[in-house]
Amino acid sequence: MKGRYKTLRVLGIITVFFLFALFILFRPLKDTPLDTSDFKPISDPALARKFAPKFIAHSEYGKPEKILFRMALAANGQTHIAYHPWYATEFNPHAGFMPLLSRILYTGGLGIKDTMFGPNDIELIEIILDSAGNPIKLSYESAMKYRKTAFGVTHKAVEETLNGKPQNYCFKVTTWNHMVDHVGSSACNAQPEIPLAYFTNAEWEASRMVKRSEAILRRNRAHRVYERLGVE
Secondary structure, rough: OOOHHHHHHHHHHHHHHHHHHHHHHOOOOOOOOOOOOOOOEEHHHHHHHHHHHHHEEEOOOOOOOOEEEEEEEEEEEEEEEEEEEOOOOOOOOOOOHHHHHHHHHHHHHOOOHHHHOOOOEEEEEEEEOOOOEEEEEEEEEEEEEOOOOOOOOEEEEEEOOOOOOOOEEEEEEOOOOOOOOEOOOHHHHHOOOOOOOEOHHHHHEEEEEEEEEEOOEEEEOOHHHHHHHHOO
């Protein structure tokens, strides 16, 4: 009988610690305002295609299967276009203990990445047009001191001022989690266009792009404020 009570006590302690861990990991830390501030959501597929990024595929990491976009008109007349290169999966394919641990804990196995952010891998590239429709700013994420044998990749936000002339916005995939480098426009002259479509509300919700509240294991995916309300 004593052994039975001891087992129940141990199970009770384990349960309490488990519930406490869940509370800490999913306890709301920051609310997300679900509005678009002074932006008006719009959809213009022809305009989105005109400035859509092109990609040079990596031999191991591939290239996007499709690009989803959202856009909005700012109060100052500028048009903001958020492109989301979409990949079915992401994982570090390289040999070594840390890549293996990453596959077991983060991108596969326990699937912490999907719990934190959502399914698939969805990145962000933004182009801003002035009131006359000329490109003036480009933003994207690159990698800082990339090491393929590390557990993760340190992101580096990059902003570039554009010269106002449309061109091929050409990117090279450089890391297993699909960070990119902006390369010369001529490098993508022979690259085929990637399927482009509006990021519908149903796809947005299924991808869990924005959480009403963030926690340690519940984070917003890369997006801009003006994307939080979509057009159907």
